Amino acid sequence: MTEIMTEKTEDLKIEAPIVEKYKLQTRDVNVYYGDFQAIKDVSMNIKPRSITAFIGPSGCGKSTFLRLFNRMNDYIEDFKMEGKIKIDDNNIYKNKIQLEQLRKDVGMVFQKPNPFPKSIFENVAYGLKIQGIKDKKLIADRVEKALVQADLWNEVKDNLNKSALTLSGGQQQRLCIARTLAVEPSIILMDEPTSALDPISTAKIEELIHHLKKDYTIIIVTHNMQQASRISDYTAFFYMGELIEFDKTKKIFTNPEKKRTENYITGRFG
Amino acid sequence: MRKIKELIIEKSLLSSALVTIAVTVGIILVLAIEAFLFFKEVSFFDFLTDTQWTPLFTEKHYGILPLLSGTLLTTFIAISVALPIGLSISIYLSEYAPRSFRKTIKPLLELLAAVPSVVYGFFALVVVTPYLQQFMPSLSGFNSLSAGIVMGIMIIPFVSSLSEDALFAVPKALREASYGMGATRLQTAFKVVVPAASSGIIVSIILAISRAIGETMIVAIAAGQQPRLTLDPTVPVETITAYIVQVSLGDVQHGSLEYRTIFAAGITLFVFTFLLNTVSFRIRKKYREKYE
Numbered sequence: 001m002t003e004i005m006t007e008k009t010e011d012l013k014i015e016a017p018i019v020e021k022y023k024l025q026t027r028d029v030n031v032y033y034g035d036f037q038a039i040k041d042v043s044m045n046i047k048p049r050s051i052t053a054f055i056g057p058s059g060c061g062k063s064t065f066l067r068l069f070n071r072m073n074d075y076i077e078d079f080k081m082e083g084k085i086k087i088d089d090n091n092i093y094k095n096k097i098q099l100e101q102l103r104k105d106v107g108m109v110f111q112k113p114n115p116f117p118k119s120i121f122e123n124v125a126y127g128l129k130i131q132g133i134k135d136k137k138l139i140a141d142r143v144e145k146a147l148v149q150a151d152l153w154n155e156v157k158d159n160l161n162k163s164a165l166t167l168s169g170g171q172q173q174r175l176c177i178a179r180t181l182a183v184e185p186s187i188i189l190m191d192e193p194t195s196a197l198d199p200i201s202t203a204k205i206e207e208l209i210h211h212l213k214k215d216y217t218i219i220i221v222t223h224n225m226q227q228a229s230r231i232s233d234y235t236a237f238f239y240m241g242e243l244i245e246f247d248k249t250k251k252i253f254t255n256p257e258k259k260r261t262e263n264y265i266t267g268r269f270g
Numbered sequence: 271m272r273k274i275k276e277l278i279i280e281k282s283l284l285s286s287a288l289v290t291i292a293v294t295v296g297i298i299l300v301l302a303i304e305a306f307l308f309f310k311e312v313s314f315f316d317f318l319t320d321t322q323w324t325p326l327f328t329e330k331h332y333g334i335l336p337l338l339s340g341t342l343l344t345t346f347i348a349i350s351v352a353l354p355i356g357l358s359i360s361i362y363l364s365e366y367a368p369r370s371f372r373k374t375i376k377p378l379l380e381l382l383a384a385v386p387s388v389v390y391g392f393f394a395l396v397v398v399t400p401y402l403q404q405f406m407p408s409l410s411g412f413n414s415l416s417a418g419i420v421m422g423i424m425i426i427p428f429v430s431s432l433s434e435d436a437l438f439a440v441p442k443a444l445r446e447a448s449y450g451m452g453a454t455r456l457q458t459a460f461k462v463v464v465p466a467a468s469s470g471i472i473v474s475i476i477l478a479i480s481r482a483i484g485e486t487m488i489v490a491i492a493a494g495q496q497p498r499l500t501l502d503p504t505v506p507v508e509t510i511t512a513y514i515v516q517v518s519l520g521d522v523q524h525g526s527l528e529y530r531t532i533f534a535a536g537i538t539l540f541v542f543t544f545l546l547n548t549v550s551f552r553i554r555k556k557y558r559e560k561y562e
């Protein structure tokens with residue numbers, strides 16, 4: 001016990017100013033798939049309760065980088081990572097870290113809506129049930145709260161026992177967001193969450209993301225420049241595994257430092 | 271010239287298809303006719319309700335129940351062995367094992383089904399039964415327990431291989447969604463992957479049952495040849511298949527009632543496997559639709 005305490009205070013001494021300011025920090029991160037280097041020396045600080053957009057041409061490593069934060073790349077057989085990633089005060093690539101604990105805190109929404117072939121209710125309750133929560137009332141409350149937060153409650157409240165697969169694509173994606181929210185994470189990762197959806201569903205989800213910002217730190221990968229400029233506070237531009245530029249979204253879209261960034265956002269390449 | 275060649279090939283392909291159908295229809299027809307002749311002499315009600323099967327004795331009874339119970343008992347024991355082992359193997363291979371290991375172990379497992387069943391039968395009789403007798407002195411030399419256990423081992427690949435295919439076909443996105451909410455591998459396997467693959471798993475179990483019901487050599491060798499209406503796995507029993515072998519090899523007269531008992535037993539067996547196949551076909555069709 002005392003050992004852990006001293007370790008913690010030491011950590012605080014060195015990193016205190018940074019720790020309070022940033023929710024997520026990466027330092028000199030390199031990622032390899034076998035011999036291929038997908039991420040090159042990326043360092044980044046992300047503030048709490050902000051929306052950060054990752055943009056860049058296809059294959060530049062946005063998904064790879066995003067999936068580092070909940071260690072979703074760990075299942076890839078020849079994946080290797082170097083460097084440091086800290087969420088709050090914890091190095092999430094330390095051996096001692098509990099993957100399950102990390103993922104409760106760092107939720108993820110995927111490109112294609114991927115509800116379980118279960119009922120709407122069971123989809124949202126899943127994350128709670130696997131934590132061993134048995135209290136029916138508590139589960140029902142949290143499911144309702146999450147569906148309300150995801151702006152889906154009014155559409156499904158009379159059909160909670162219907163299969164999630166009967167919902168439209170946009171509804172399914174909001175269900176996936178609700179499912180993530182039910183676990184009460186502090187960070188939500190979104191990998192092109194609207195790329196499989198129609199414009200109206202997309203607008204709904206963008207609005208939802210905007211509302212979620214007051215409680216969550218959100219990182220979103222997108223190929224849609226308008227989307228990035230509409231919803232994000234910060235934008236990171238990646239190119240061939242490198243972080244080319246990372247700044248306030250306004251700055252990136254009006255007055256980028258780097259020529260490459262400018263070319264990309266004005267559509268001259270990529 | 272080429273046209274004629276193509277025509278010949280086409281017609282010969284067609285005729286081989288027709289021959290196959292004709293043979294199947296012929297078999298069913300013979301079964302049905304002989305069974306019909308059997309039921310002209312023995313009432314259908316007696317056949318289904320009489321608790322004794324003694325067509326070869328002087329005091330004749332024609333109740334199928336003892337044979338049916340022998341078949342179902344050995345099948346039940348076999349499935350009780352094959353289901354937990356086969357399912358565990360399939361979950362391990364699909365959710366835990368490295369890909370290379372999976373690739374080598376699957377064909378090896380399928381070898382289990384390639385061993386001639388007479389070898390299994392002998393194994394049950396001369397190895398398993400004596401071994402079990404050390405713990406269960408009351409176990410008869412012929413019994414449904416060893417036959418069932420060994421048959422279960424034989425059908426493990428039916429369960430494991432097909433179930434594994436079904437588990438492996440579950441989209442990666444579902445697993446990632448589950449991991450992403452903090453589920454362990456075990457939770458993901460049992461709460462997401464297995465339910466999503468349930469129809470495929472059920473089909474694999476049905477096929478395994480179907481195989482066990484039709485299995486002949488193991489039960490004929492190791493389970494004994496005494497029709498007996500019992501659920502006791504330690505005593506000799508006779509299955510439908512074993513009875514058919516017994517009578518076919520004996521010297522009953524062609525066209526006699528004793529001879530026709532084979533067909534009555536055979537059609538019972540056929541009805542069972544036919545039903546199981548139909549159910550599995552239905553499920554498989556539905557399940558194919560789901561993933562398309």
Ligand SMILES: Nc1ncnc2c1ncn2[C@@H]1O[C@H](COP(=O)(O)OP(=O)(O)OP(=O)(O)O)[C@@H](O)[C@H]1O
Binds near residue numbers: 057
């Ligand atoms: N499992 C893998 N094994 C080997 N290489 C991979 C793997 N996953 C991704 N890569 C490679 O790593 C690079 C980055 O991939 P990543 O999916 O992160 O790109 P991305 O920026 O998300 O692209 P997109 O916009 O198309 O989604 C690509 O060159 C890709 O080919």
Ligand SMILES: [Mg+2]
Binds near residue numbers: 062063064191221
């Ligand atoms: Mg991507």
